[in-house]
Amino acid sequence: MVTETEELQAKEFLKRAEIRTMRKDLLKLRESDALKERDKIATIKTLEEQLEERKTELAKEARAREEKIQREEVLTNNESQERIAEKDLKNYATEQERQQIFLLESQRLGFEKQADQIDKEKDPALKLEKNNLLLKKRDAQAKLNLLLEQEKKLEEEQKFIAEKAKTSTIASEKKGLEARRWDMDKEIQEIEKKRWEAEKQVENINASIIQVDKSSDRLVVEKNLLRDKILGADKSLREIYSVVMAREEEKRRGKTKEQIARKEELSKARSEENEKVQRQQWAHSTIPVPTKKIPIKSFEAEEEQRKKFLQDVEKGSQIGTPQKKSNIQ
Structure with missing residues (x-):
């Protein structure tokens, strides 16, 4: 027959065996959690890989900024040249055009x-502001992830203890397990409160980020509208300057024609003046003034008449000479 002392020793032995088994199970559970954590860490990129990726991203951003700066420089140079041309053309505008130009340039x-x-x-x-919010979100999310991990471990351990308490046949062991389960329940409640606060913080940060994004979108819309207004003012100014330029070109073409006509008139007047001077010079000289060009045939006829006249004179002189001799005799 089993005595009371032997029964107590047997219960004590079973209790120690149960405790050892429970410890082994807890160790296995923790080892399993450790393996999961190790696998999770293994999947995370190393610090060097993260730095290399960040370096590549920064290089891309730098190239994009450089290209944007170059495009803006080209546009700025073109705008500067256009403004200089506008300033020159403004001097040829009418008073009404200048008022319109002033209004458009002010706008x-x-x-x-x-x-x-x-x-x-x-x-x-x-x-x-968004960058600061993202940094806060990263810290808050890391805190939340840690709380979630702690809560998960406590819940798994609590579940394990509850199952052990159900299967335990030793009253003292069962009582101890129940006490531990209640303690863990309080710990879980405390962690849940912290988790709720962390989740609320992340939600608030996300809401702030959404508001910042909306503000950025509104700025983009506002800037596009301003750009359209600037382009509209530029278009109106170009139309005015085109009218001014066309009018000035027409004036210059008219002045050019007038200058050519004046040059022709001046050249003609100078030619007439030179001809007049030459006629006056010929009038005071022994050389007959060639009033007009004598045709060749007319000159030959006059030459023939002159020869005939000389012949007649010579014949007349020959006839008159014997008459004189006879009178003397």
Whole structure:
């Protein structure tokens, strides 16, 4: 017959065996959790890989910024040259055109100032705010992940203890397991409170990020509208300057024709003056003034008449000579 002492020793032995078994099970559970954590860490990229990826991303961003700066420089140079040309053409505009130009240039300047304020102040401020929010979210999410992991481990351990308590046949062991389960339940509740706070913090940060993104979208829309207004003012100014340029070109063409006509008139007047001077010079000389060009045939006829006249004179002189001799005799 089993005595009471032997029964107590047997229960004590079974209790120690149960405790050893429970410890082994807990160790196995923790080893399993450790293996899962190790696998999770193995899947995470190494620090060198993350730095290399970040370096590549920064290089791409730098190239994109450089290309954007180059495009903006080209546009700025073109705009500067256009503004210089506009300033020159403005001098040839009418008073009404100048008033229109002044109004359009004032409007354009206001639009450009608003666009510059977006680029230099509002947009960088929103980007900085979003970057800070993302950093806060990263820290809050890391804290939340840690709490979730702790809560999960406690729940698994609590579940294990509850199952052990159900299967335990030793009253003292069962009581101890139940006490431990209740303690763990309190720990889980404390972690849940912290988790709720962390989740609320992440939600608030996400809401702030959404608001910043909406503000950025509104800035993009506002800047596009300002850009359209600037282009509209530029178009109106070009139309006015085109009218001014066309009018000045027409004036220059008219002046050119007038100058050519004046040159021709001046050349003709000089030719007439030179001819007049030459006639006056010939009038005071022994050389007959050639009033007109004598035809060759007319000259030959006159020459023939002159020869005939000389012959007649010579014949007359020959006839008159004997008459004189006879009178003397």
